[in-house]
Amino acid sequence: MGSVVETRPDETALIVRARGGDVESFSALVRLYQDRAVRLAYSILGNWEDARDVAQEAFVKAYRSLGGFKAESRFSTWFHRILVNLCKDFLRKKKIRQGFGLFQKSSEEESSPEEAIPSPAPDPFRGVVNQELDQAIRGSLEKLPFRQRSVFALRYLEGLPLEAIANASGLTVGAVKANLWQAGEKMKKFLAPYLSDLEV
């Protein structure tokens, strides 16, 4: 997969019409970017369902914020920033929910220890991408702070150029490199048993 989304000839026209309230034009824009958006969100979130939900939210937010989109920048750059921010919000809320869930679970265990804890909902996409190495990478990424996790995912799982990552993350290229370096060092430790498979 290419690292950069090239500007389609009719993309500007779609944006102009969408800004004027033409929802069909915005839907055409969504179709141009939806695969990449879901994929990018998955790289950060590690779950296809969550990735789809966040991508959907990002498109809706982008439509409502189109007035703030400056024509001199690329739509993909602007949109990626919205998407990455929403991924961050999603993970923050998920962490809070998990914390609350743990609290609830411990309360339930205290009150009725023999009661079975319900298993998490099955992931309908899991069968498609379930690989040991993939799981190891996902598990390792989850141990990283969000900034390191997102820049690592955008760079090595999405192949975005450093400048694009900087724009999407609101960082300088230097800060992106520093975060990549720190994330890379940690990932090497986390994935030590798999480094030969990865050829890293």
Next chain:
Amino acid sequence: MDQESFEQMDRSFMKGFKPFRERKIPAEASKGLDAAVEKRIRAKAPLPLEVWVGVPALALGLCLLALAVSKFPFTGEAPSLKPEAAETETQELFQEVELLKALDAWTEEDDALLEISPENSMAELELGVPQLLL
């Protein structure tokens, strides 16, 4: 971290993760996403451009109407401010005071409270309002 070591690590990871970048996303992950987005947008769609153009037009119309009304010659008179009515009310009040005096229910203190003096009782009771109108 120096530039060379970063580039070396970067190249290494880019090469190692290449198979993950080439992996296709499951069809279910993005299927119908455009329709879902469109549905959500339409459910809470902002006002179309035509409506926003209509708002200033309506405001301009209201301003012109207000201007026309303000320039229209106003011929009506406030009934309560007619000199005849004020005079009648003053006379009635004076009669009531006289009646209360006859019943010994009106004292000089009451006169003092209203600051009524024999010289200017009528003028004081009119409270100045009818005089302004006259």
